[in-house]
Structure formats: structure tokens, C-alpha cells
Amino acid sequence: xxxxxxxxxxxxxxxxxxxxxxxxxxxxxxxxxxxxxxxxxxxxxxxxxxxxxxxxxxxxxxxxxxxxxxxxxxxxxxxxxxxxxxxxxxxxxxxxxxxxxxxxxxxxxxxxxxxxxxxxxxxxxxxxxxxxxxxxxxxxxxxxxxxxxxxxxxx
Amino acid sequence: xxxxxxxxxxxxxxxxxxxxxxxxxxxxxxxxxxxxxxxxxxxxxxxxxxxxxxxxxxxxxxxxxxxxxxxxxxxxxxxxxxxxxxxxxxxxxxxxxxxxxxxxxxxxxxxxxxxxxxxxxxxxxxxxxxxxxxxxxxxxxxxxxxxxxxxxxxxxxxxxxxxxxxxxxxxxxxxxxxxxxxxxxxxxxxxxxxxxxxxxxxxxxxxxxxxxxxxxxxxxxxxxxxxxxxxxxxxxxxxxxxxxxxxxxxxxxxxxxxxxxxxxxxxxxxxxxxxxxxxxxxxxxxxxxxxxxxxxxxxxxxxxxxxxxxxxxxxxxxxxxxxxxxxxxxxxxxxxxxxxxxxxxxxxxxxxxxxxxxxxxxxxxxxxxxxxxxxxxxxxxxxxxxxxxxxxxxxxxxxxxxxxxxxxxxxxxxxxxxxxxxxxxxxxxxxxxxxxxxxxxxxxxxxxxxxxxxxxxxxxxxxxxxxxxxxxxxxxxxxxxxxxxxxxxxxxxxxxxxxxxxxxxxxxxxxxxxxxxxxxxxxxxxxxxxxxxxxxxxxxxxxxxxxxxxxxxxxxxxxxxxxxxxxxxxxxxxxxxxxxxxxxxxxxxxxxxxxxxxxxxxxxxxxxxxxxxxxxxxxxxxxxxxxx
Numbered sequence: 001x002x003x004x005x006x007x008x009x010x011x012x013x014x015x016x017x018x019x020x021x022x023x024x025x026x027x028x029x030x031x032x033x034x035x036x037x038x039x040x041x042x043x044x045x046x047x048x049x050x051x052x053x054x055x056x057x058x059x060x061x062x063x064x065x066x067x068x069x070x071x072x073x074x075x076x077x078x079x080x081x082x083x084x085x086x087x088x089x090x091x092x093x094x095x096x097x098x099x100x101x102x103x104x105x106x107x108x109x110x111x112x113x114x115x116x117x118x119x120x121x122x123x124x125x126x127x128x129x130x131x132x133x134x135x136x137x138x139x140x141x142x143x144x145x146x147x148x149x150x151x152x153x154x155x
Numbered sequence: 156x157x158x159x160x161x162x163x164x165x166x167x168x169x170x171x172x173x174x175x176x177x178x179x180x181x182x183x184x185x186x187x188x189x190x191x192x193x194x195x196x197x198x199x200x201x202x203x204x205x206x207x208x209x210x211x212x213x214x215x216x217x218x219x220x221x222x223x224x225x226x227x228x229x230x231x232x233x234x235x236x237x238x239x240x241x242x243x244x245x246x247x248x249x250x251x252x253x254x255x256x257x258x259x260x261x262x263x264x265x266x267x268x269x270x271x272x273x274x275x276x277x278x279x280x281x282x283x284x285x286x287x288x289x290x291x292x293x294x295x296x297x298x299x300x301x302x303x304x305x306x307x308x309x310x311x312x313x314x315x316x317x318x319x320x321x322x323x324x325x326x327x328x329x330x331x332x333x334x335x336x337x338x339x340x341x342x343x344x345x346x347x348x349x350x351x352x353x354x355x356x357x358x359x360x361x362x363x364x365x366x367x368x369x370x371x372x373x374x375x376x377x378x379x380x381x382x383x384x385x386x387x388x389x390x391x392x393x394x395x396x397x398x399x400x401x402x403x404x405x406x407x408x409x410x411x412x413x414x415x416x417x418x419x420x421x422x423x424x425x426x427x428x429x430x431x432x433x434x435x436x437x438x439x440x441x442x443x444x445x446x447x448x449x450x451x452x453x454x455x456x457x458x459x460x461x462x463x464x465x466x467x468x469x470x471x472x473x474x475x476x477x478x479x480x481x482x483x484x485x486x487x488x489x490x491x492x493x494x495x496x497x498x499x500x501x502x503x504x505x506x507x508x509x510x511x512x513x514x515x516x517x518x519x520x521x522x523x524x525x526x527x528x529x530x531x532x533x534x535x536x537x538x539x540x541x542x543x544x545x546x547x548x549x550x551x552x553x554x555x556x557x558x559x560x561x562x563x564x565x566x567x568x569x570x571x572x573x574x575x576x577x578x579x580x581x582x583x584x585x586x587x588x589x590x591x592x593x594x595x596x597x598x599x600x601x602x603x604x605x606x607x608x609x610x611x612x613x614x615x616x617x618x619x620x621x622x623x624x625x626x627x628x629x630x631x632x633x634x635x636x637x638x639x640x641x642x643x644x645x646x647x648x649x650x651x652x653x654x655x656x657x658x659x660x661x662x663x664x665x666x667x668x669x670x671x672x673x674x675x676x677x678x679x680x681x682x683x684x685x686x687x688x689x690x691x692x693x694x695x696x697x698x699x700x701x702x703x704x705x706x707x708x709x710x711x712x713x714x715x716x717x718x719x720x721x722x723x724x725x726x727x728x729x730x731x732x733x734x735x736x737x738x739x740x741x742x743x744x745x746x747x748x749x750x751x752x753x754x755x756x757x758x759x760x761x762x763x764x765x766x767x768x769x770x771x772x773x774x775x776x777x778x779x780x781x782x783x
Contacts, residue, residue: 016469016470016488017468017469017470017471018470019470020451020453020467020470021450021451024412024451024453055470055471055472058455058472058473058474058629059452059453059454059455059473060453060455061412061453062453077374078373078374078375078531078532078569078572078605078616078619078620079374079375079532079537079605081374081619082532082533082607082611083532083533087756087757090754090756091734091756094734094756114413115372115374115454115456115623116371116372116374116375116377116413117186117190117413118187118371118376118377118380118381118414119186119222120375120376120377120603121187121222121223121225121377121529121531121537121538121539122187122191122222122223122225122537125190130415132186132189132190133190134191134225137761138761139732139758
């Protein structure tokens with residue numbers, strides 16, 4: 001793990017202002033920002049851990065716990081909001097039995113709310129992993145989630 | 156290879172594609188097209204072409220705008236004009252390919268129109284299609300037409316001629332062209348682009364930075380995403396022109412991580428630019444050298460603010476700084492820095508090519524040129540549009556958008572995102588320019604237009620934007636940090652029916668304080684959504700407070716669902732779908748909602764078959780029949 005983090009940092013070393021790209025690369029590779037990752041970055045970049053936490057927690061992109069196998073993101077941009085995004089989130093919470101920011105007990109799903117995926121013309125939308133589902137009004141979301149319910153049935 | 160040679164080859168390549176003997180199918184493959192399922196359509200085309208023994212080339216293009224018709228494909232047969240078809244599903248492919256490519260019937264009944272100048276009998280031009288007819292496409296001229304991954308397509312359509320022309324002038328002359336064009340920043344504030352540039356140009360420094368702000372944070376706007384996905388080189392050429400004008404040697408594109416496809420397109424485009432010596436040292440043989448790096452935003456709305464963006468580029472918390480010093484004098488690493496919006500940059504090449512006067516010929520007196528908007532919400536034809544500034548709102552909503560969806564009544568339009576406000580239907584003849592929107596209590600913003608119908612509660616919309624701003628407030632200055640929270644608490648109270656009439660004055664007074672005392676633009680505009688709705692829809696606030704009712708039937712705490720005895724057929728659909736198990740009833744017998752456990756999700760209302768229409772939604776002390 002430590003070596004993975006070190007490998008990620010290497011190309012950025014000596015480059016000014018590279019903390020955010022490093023954190024992004026770590027999250028991309030390992031799924032989240034672990035305490036170990038922060039201490040390794042602090043050591044290698046000659047920064048304090050506090051400073052790194054300060055920067056990381058400012059941005060909503062970063063997670064500090066291991067996410068589930070599938071990431072479900074409910075868009076709550078304006079267009080989605082006026083076309084029923086809140087209800088979509090409620091429904092998704094009910095189906096998965098978790099709140100945004102949480103992961104199901106079987107680690108199959110994590111739920112997040114996002115501000116806008118830029119697909120406003122197709123609102124409301126839900127994103128599972130990297131796939132965007134358009135016009136998810138009404139009970140449609142159940143079907144979408146059920147496609148991913150068994151981890152090996154990944155689309 | 157010099158540029159003339161590159162251009163000649165590019166033109167030949169583009170023309171060869173257009174007159175190709177083998178059929179070409181262009182796929183609308185921007186994020187919106189992908190969301191709507193273009194990938195499955197493409198897969199089906201590959202399958203069917205094998206089955207039918209057809210040799211077809213597939214070309215990915217960006218988004219041409221009418222997103223509500225996605226997925227879109229254009230079929231070009233033996234060099235005839237590409238025919239556009241909308242709402243294509245894999246199931247429609249086989250018949251369509253057989254009809255057109257084998258039996259020579261282009262299916263005018265399904266076609267939306269043809270691209271380009273030629274015509275096919277029975278099919279009109281795509282740009283005569285109602286949604287496209289009223290638009291003027293300068294910025295979006297290539298979107299949905301060229302393959303964004305092919306720099307040659309861009310070059311063949313006069314790409315990089317703008318920067319070539321700029322390099323033949325001195326930098327002050329370039330600034331002068333932009334001054335004549337009258338273009339103002341398309342990111343929201345509307346500051347004249349040339350003025351910003353001139354300040355930076357006049358500062359002496361070995362290093363200067365030009366940043367493209369692609370942190371399209373307004374939730375409900377996607378113009379920048381579409382432009383970057385559909386025509387990345389237009390924006391990159393704009394960066395070159397801007398950099399040359401101000402004397403910058405470093406460029407950044409600060410783009411939100413939520414736009415992975417746009418990032419991919421940009422990375423690819425940058426590598427192609429390097430290959431053609433359009434980036435790096437001595438660009439096109441001139442003395443001008445420039446490089447561009449991509450920085451991904453990490454999810455913070457406030458980073459759209461210039462000083463916050465600069466902090467973020469330097470790897471810090473994205474918190475705004477008091478100005479002066481202005482970034483044009485001291486920005487990234489203390490060096491002169493200019494930040495221009497994606498659309499501003501995307502317009503520059505065309506201005507350079509066609510001249511400042513030409514561009515100034517579009518638009519209104521104070522707002523020159525065209526502007527892209529994302530037209531969304533409760534409108535029939537949603538999508539990405541471009542119109543001359545000064546176009547009346549109603550033209551955008553009714554002529555381009557086709558009016559309000561589902562025959563509902565037009566209530567208001569929200570512009571400018573979280574920093575903007577709601578403009579009521581009565582003011583729909585308002586011209587869309589910087590000053591008019593400002594005087595109506597909203598702003599231009601980056602170009603989100605969200606249409607609201609009678610089923611939208613303006614108190615809820617104001618609350619939505621306020622909760623967004625409150626969550627995104629960086630916390631540095633107290634008027635914004637505490638003020639937005641106080642306002643949100645009051646609004647939540649009103650929405651839940653616990654408001655008092657004095658709350659309206661409290662909202663206005665806190666709003667004024669936040670407006671006057673906040674450090675940055677985010678705070679200064681934060682109360683706009685509330686102030687504008689109070690200005691035009693005060694009675695709706697009063698209904699929530701005095702009557703404890705939500706006239707639009709939106710605010711959960713003020714509505715209830717009930718099943719009408721005379722209409723319920725006992726089909727049981729609502730009972731099966733109710734997530735809270737709040738509905739009981741035997742088959743073919745009346746069903747009843749247990750109000751104490753109902754979570755008011757509205758599923759029963761949505762799933763009750765329309766032939767019964769047995770679930771009703773009511774509010775306050777009144778009947779649903781009552782005319783608010």
C-alpha cells in the first residue's frame with residue numbers, strides 16, 4: 001500500500017501545488033484517502049498531515065472510507081431538483097437503506113449526492129459507477145439498482 | 156510541415172469524409188448522448204452492418220443541441236447530405252439501415268433534417284427544425300458536426316486561422332480587435348474581456364498565466380461541457396489567442412472532475428496541438444511559446460470565483476482572497492494571471508477570423524454577440540442553445556423550447572444558477588442581456604435557463620439554491636457563512652408550515668447584510684434567489700406562512716395524499732409500490748393511505764393508472780379543486 005502511494009507521488013515530486021492531483025490520483029487508484037496515504041504524502045511532500053487534511057476536507061470529491069463495489073450518485077442539480085431529484089434520492093435511500101455518504105453493510109453500494117452531471121436536459125438522472133441513467137422519474141430506479149444487486153452482474 | 160500544408164491536408168481529409176463512397180454514420184456521442192444510450196445504438200449498428208454485409212464508417216461527434224431528441228444519429232450515404240434521426244433505439248436500427256442503405260428510402264417520416272447545404276427530397280434542413288431555426292450558432296458552429304478527436308476536422312473548418320491571424324499582429328492590436336467586438340466575460344460577471352487583458356498586458360513579468368475556467372459549477376448548466384466535448388480545439392485556440400495578447404507563457408484548464416469525457420477530449424486535443432506545433436516553443440514559427448496543463452477541480456462551487464480558483468490551482472483550500480490585488484496583477488504564484496471562461500475563449504477564434512465589427516453586429520447595444528444557454532426544466536424541448544444577446548426570454552422558451560411541457564402553465568424562469576433569481580412569466584418579453592436580467596433581480600450567470608411551471612414551488616426553489624450556497628460557502632467570511640445558514644433556517648421553517656409573517660422581513664434584512672458585507676461574489680449574490688422570489692411571488696410565501704399551504708403542491712410538510720373512494724378500483728398497484736407500506740386494502744376494494752406512516756414520496760400518485768386517477772394530492776386547509 002505504502003509503495004503504491006509512493007509510486008503515485010513520484011511524478012509530482014518537486015512540482016509546486018501538486019497536492020490536489022496527488023490526492024485525486026490516490027483516490028483513483030485505491031478508492032479512498034486512507035490515514036496511511038495521508039501520512040505517506042505528508043512525509044514525501046514535506047508537509048504536515050494537518051495541512052493535507054485541511055485541503056482534502058475542503059473538497060467534496062475526497063472520501064475517507066472504503067467505498068462499496070458500486071457507486072450510486074443521485075444528481076441534485078437544479079434541473080433534476082425541479083423534475084423530482086429529491087424524490088429520486090428518497091427512493092434510492094429506501095432501496096439501499098443507507099443515507100448519502102454511507103455504504104451498505106455488504107459493501108455492495110455506496111450512495112452519494114452530486115451537484116450536477118451536466119445532463120440537465122435528461123433530468124432527473126442517476127449515475128451508477130460510470131453509467132448515467134436518464135429520465136429516472138417514478139419507480140424506475142428500483143430496476144436500475146437491481147441490475148447491480150449481485151456484484152458479479154456488473155454491466 | 157507548415158500550417159498551409161497542414162490545412163490543405165486537413166481540408167482534403169474532411170472533404171473525403173463528406174464525399175465518402177461508403178456510408179458514414181455520425182453518432183451524437185457527448186455525455187448527454189451517452190446517457191441516452193448512443194453506445195448501445197452504435198453496437199447495434201456494428202452488428203447489423205455485419206448481418207447485412209454493409210461497410211459503414213462510424214464517426215463520433217459532439218452534441219448539436221436538442222438533447223431531448225437524444226440519442227441522435229446522422230446517416231450519410233454516398234456523399235449525400237447526412238440525414239439526422241432522433242430518439243434512436245437499438246430496435247429501430249435494422250429497419251432504418253435496410254430502408255435507407257439498401258432500399259434507398261431515407262425515411263423522411265423519421266428524419267429530423269439534413270446537415271449541410273444539399274437537400275434530400277422530402278426532408279428539410281436540420282437547421283430549419285423548430286428548435287434550431289431561431290438560433291445563431293457562432294460558438295457552437297462545430298458542435299455535433301465534427302469529430303472532436305480529429306484536429307483535422309477543426310482545421311478544415313477554418314480552425315487555427317484565428318490564432319494565425321493574431322500572430323501576424325502585435326498583441327495590442329489583438330486586444331483592440333477584442334475591444335471592438337465588445338465581448339464580455341461569459342462566466343457570469345460580464346466584465347469586458349479586453350479590459351482585463353489590457354491590465355495584464357501592461358504588467359511586466361517573466362511569467363504570466365492564462366487560466367481557462369471550466370469549473371462549470373452552476374447545477375443546471377452544461378454549456379461548457381458541451382462545447383469542450385464537441386469542439387475542444389475552439390477553446391484551446393482561444394487560449395492561444397488570449398495568451399498571445401496578454402503575453403502569457405503558462406496555461407491551465409481548470410475543469411471539474413465530474414466531466415471525464417471533456418477531460419479526455421482535451422487531453423487528446425492538446426497532444427494533437429503539440430504534434431502540429433500549435434503548442435510548445437515558437438508556435439507556428441513565431442516567437443510565441445506557450446504550454447497548457449489540465450487541472451481537475453475537486454468539487455467546490457466557490458472555485459469558480461477567480462481568487463478561490465487560483466488558490467485551488469496552487470494546491471490550497473479554494474478560499475477567496477480580498478481584492479486588490481487583482482489576479483491580473485498578482486495571481487498564481489504571485490504572477491499576473493487572467494482567468495477566462497470556456498465560452499469566452501471558445502468565441503475568440505471566430506472573432507479574430509471574422510473581425511471585431513462583425514461580432515459586434517450580433518446582440519444588443521450593451522451586450523454584444525451570441526450566448527449559449529442550457530435550456531432545461533419544465534420546457535418541451537430541452538437542450539443546448541445559442542442566441543444573440545438581447546433575444547426576449549419568451550422567444551427562447553416558446554419558439555426554441557416549444558413552450559411548457561405537459562400543457563402546464565408557465566410560471567417563471569430561473570437564470571444565473573445559485574447566484575441568480577427567478578423572473579416571473581409576466582416579464583417574459585424581457586431581453587436576455589446582462590443589464591436587463593440584473594434589473595429584474597437576476598443575473599446572466601454562465602447561461603443556465605431553468606423553466607418553472609405551475610407545479611414548481613418558488614419557495615422550494617429558493618430553498619434549493621440557498622441550501623446549495625450554504626453548503627458551498629467556504630466559511631471564510633461570517634456574513635456568508637452565518638447569514639446563509641440563518642436564511643436557510645427561516646426558509647425551512649416556512650416550507651414546513653412553521654413560519655411567521657415576520658420571517659419575510661427577517662429574510663429581507665439578513666439578505667441585504669449578506670449582499671453588502673460578503674467577501675466574494677458567491678456571498679454577494681447568495682440571497683438573489685430569495686430576494687427575487689420575494690419580489691415577484693410574495694403571496695406564495697404568505698400562503699406557506701398564513702394558510703399553511705403550498706399552492707404548487709410541492710413542500711412535503713404541507714401536502715397530503717389520499718385515495719378517492721369513488722375512483723379507486725382496488726388494483727393494488729399503489730399498495731405494492733409504496734416504499735413505506737403505508738397503503739392497505741384488499742384486491743378490488745378501496746385502498747387507504749395511513750397518513751401517520753406515509754412518507755409523502757408521491758409514488759402512489761405516479762403509479763395510479765391514469766384511467767382511475769384515484770390518488771389526489773392536497774394542501775393546507777383547502778380542497779385541491781380550489782383555484783390558487
